[in-house]
Amino acid sequence: MSTALIDAEPGPIAIDPAHTALVVIDMQRDFLEPGGFGETLGNDVSRLQSAVAPIQRLLAGARQLDMLVIHTREGHRPDLSDAPPAKIARGAPSLRIGDKGPMGRILVRGEAGHAIIPALQPIPGEVVIDKPGKGAFYATDLQLVLSTRAIDTLIVCGVTTEVCVHTTVREGNDRGYRCVLPADGCASYFPEFHEIALRMISAQGGIFGWVSDSQRILAALM
């Protein structure tokens, strides 16, 4: 296959799977399961479940097409040397980053809660990027991985729409990547933020990306 035309807002986008990466943001137990970082912040973590099945379908399609697949995980070194004090001190969570919770230390690499949920486990050959911030480009080698594979387009899904997905799309757009979001493959603890975050991306002629959905993306690709 050379190019596929994806139906999207604000208009169709032609992508070449050989130069496209599927980027799955932070589908970790810490955000999706009770007892993790998301719940310590006071969120109803069940709100993120809707993204799981669409991402499973996107992963299956990407794997069939041999597309580059990248998974990210938000988290910190066990000594918290890469966790800014301002991030640890933020808000009034029931447990802070680094504290011991039911899935191990909150948002710390190597702990059970830091792992990607069982339904979306990476397979050999897929890239896993550990990131200390909300954006996947900040303080990671993501851009190097993408340039090594001559990637120009990112299909970005995961959680949460208005936090780590949005930050990554904004970072990616400024670095020259065309970013397409499957609306159903993203989710937020705040449904209204999910909706408005997607509208922000495709407004003004697609000011920093395109919004589609898993069905339309897969219909174009497969």
Ligand code: TIU
């Ligand atoms: N709290 C929230 O909505 N999100 C995060 O803290 N990180 C991600 O979005 N992954």
